[in-house]
Amino acid sequence: MGSAEFNVPLIIRGRLIEDAELEFGGRGGDVRFSTADVRKHLGELVLRAPSALEDLYCLSFGELLDFMSELGSRLVLERNPHLEAAFELSRRTSGLTDELLRNVYRSLPRLLERRYLETMIERSVGVRALEGWVEERLPNGARVAVRAFGARSVHIVAGNNPGVSALTLARVALTRSDAIIKSPSNDPLTANALVRTMVEMAPTHPITRHLSVAYWKGGDAAIEEPLYQPQNIEKIVAWGGLASVRHITRYIQPGIDLITLDPKLSSTIIAAEAFRDEPTMREVAERLAHDVGAGNQEGCVNARVVYIQTGTDEAGLARANRFGQLLLEAIGALPAHVSGPAKRLERELAEELEAVRLASDEHRVFGGGRGGAVIVSQSSEPVDFARLLTNRVANLVPVDDLETPIRSVNAYTQTIGIYPEALKERIRDRLAFHGAQRLVSLGYASNAGVMSLAGPQDAIEPLRRMCRWIIDESSAPELQPLAGRLPPVAAAGPTGATK
């Protein structure tokens, strides 16, 4: 003991447990933290009686919004010591540069603005279904009422962006859910800081009483096995990491719903119009640079493989290579609050890049090192290591027509940035058939605000999935006779003769 640099309190339902029983190393390498042994507190962590959700139902949606926007107003980086500590730690573990990271932390209050939250719920679950039973009469006379209830949930949040923690809190609170947030080792403090702020604001408020934040090593069976039982939880929301999702699938059984926001990759399709003259190429390069470089290409939304319809003959490759240069310049010119030089180079990628630069005559590499790089394929094939692309490294793939990029889309493709705008509408159905999940105007892939407001994410609606949709069906003998009083269904007569 003793080598830990700081303590990450275990927060259970408004109570802070600051024991330092276990130590863990952060992913950034040198940061070690201590935390309480979650195993000893499993009993308090879970909400055994589902009826205990009732207190949340004494609050109106307006009151929930009041509470969350009040929380948002307290998340001012310079005035919130918990948030500041989280920021300081993230500076060391995150791949984001200081300017970028500061910008992300400063934008947290915006995610909890009242108007924003209202839109988010209205566009997903619908406020009416959260607030009460929504009644409808069916054609056969029966009446049904549907209401979206909160659930007991565990959220395994991703560590590459602190916004995920704020978004998770908003989703949990507004759906009236009970949640255990499992922090990532590369950002053990952000969710913690948000909930701590909440505890200081209103320690006994029902929302506070239904939130816990814990760190344990993902895959620790001594915790996960007893925790992931249908009598304890109903929903698991897992962000990122194939490995962490794999762990969890072991516990999936009837009664537990797994909502995965899988690791995904994004790409770009740029049609021939972009390459008709140098000014257009420059403008398109600037837009593409945003999709590649925003947030230092750490997110699933960032562009990695970029299909460009420059043609693949000699003139086409020359255009592609020229565009490669322009893209590299545009990436370099991104302002510091959007993107900056890599803090840590991914060694595996750096070596693949070096190998291709040295040994392949089928690729041209512009740039390299911390500033980023552009690999221009000299054929219509992406590099084999496309999934490793980060540190602002893009792979431009010249094509003659758009069939290749459309067919390369698959179920692992999240966002596709498209240029020009008119092309998007023309090919969007086909992209969807192949597996694409989100289509954006080129340059707007990292538009986090729109993304979380819009509702769908990774081709599902996570907020709707987080709810338990309960149906109340009303019938009566005068509306619909009991089945036993009806004759059996008669066989159908001969068919096909009359057409």
Added chain:
Amino acid sequence: MSSPALAPERLIQLPLTELYRIPPAEQEEIQLAGLRARFAELRERIAIVGKMAENQDVREIRRLEDAAPLLLPHSTYKSYSLSVIERGQFDRLTRWLAGLTSHDLASLDATGCDTIDDWIALLDARTPIRVIHSTGTTGKLSFLPRSVVELEAMVTNHRRTFDIYPGELPRISVPVEQAPVIFPWYRHGAMAYHRLFEGMLRHLFAGNEGMIFALNPGRLSADAISLAGRLRAAEAKGELGQVQIAPKIAARREALLKEQAEAPQRVQKFLARLRAIEGRSVAVMGALPQLFDLASAGIAAGVEKLFDPVSHVAAGGGNKGRALPDDWDQQVMRFFGVPRLSDGYGMSESIASSRACTQKRYHVPPHVVPFVLDPVSGALLPRSGTVTGRFGIFDLNARTYWGGFLTGDKVTLSWADEPCACGRLGPSVHAGIRRFAESEGGDDKITCAGAPDAHERAVEFILKAAGG
């Protein structure tokens, strides 16, 4: 300068006692001369070396340190496009390989090749190149263009493994030419072992095929290994649905089925062949799981203490991807009848390997120039004292490809100024060598570990996919 400048490739011919007696200053002198010679010979003849020198702005090598920027990452040997394999475009693969070797491949026409096996066979038949491929556990095979001139050095290195060294136990009790080689896998193929056998047959056993005992007389298919790697990688990424098999591989279904069915009898036959040389001093080599499987089959059949206790049993590469019982080594020793397993450090990318000394250290032979780099920044660490970092080597025995190689191994190395108690002069690597984490790209070293299992699974995949 006391000794005449010894050609670096001749060093490996010195017995270990002489080799490790060369004073450190002289070792470095020979190494510097060797590096300069290799750089001068190869920078114009191997495209990648010229390009690397230009990119790194290395014009000449004045000190050993100057060669540090010229170490190739292991990704270099798999920097071709995977589509080359998937589409069978072996002319493209040849063009790529040509950039890594000093041999001229311009006139080689590989357009008729349908499979990797075809391609390797073509290179074997028409060129001096003897490609060594990896197990491709990350989804792609590496191809290292070793050639016939280096095969002899591989055999010499094998000889050195059995040199007598004062204070150390002998590893075999007969001259190396008389020690049968036992290998519980395929006799033929293009992994480092198979290339060594090819050299042994020529330079050690005077063509006597009877000295090499392999479990399977057939050929390990590079295509099957490649497919196995792709399956494994796809499985790890959750993309198993996307793997496709070349028609020519699927067409091997019948042969694979037959081979699978014959496997149990083959082991029994192999055991019978081994019993015929019971009690002899032998050299056993192979990947750990293969040795273990043979040992447990042998013990189950009542075969134990098979050979002269002064025999060499070397288990390569760890047990990656395969759970073995804790007492695996006990079982292996019991079956072969040896009191210990031979300990050594080597890799397919390097011709030279080192055996452990009495202090459990691996002494870098003077024909290999060691480098230790900072794992994060890649900066060269000091060449004195004891340092820990990423291991790089320049293998001066490489003459037709570039000997500079950056391993994925994390080592602690004591330089010549901190000599080892065993008496050898020069730098030594401490026991406890680790691989850098997978996430850092250290998991793709050329190794044979894990391959047998992966191969089995590829066979199953082909059988299923090919129907029936």
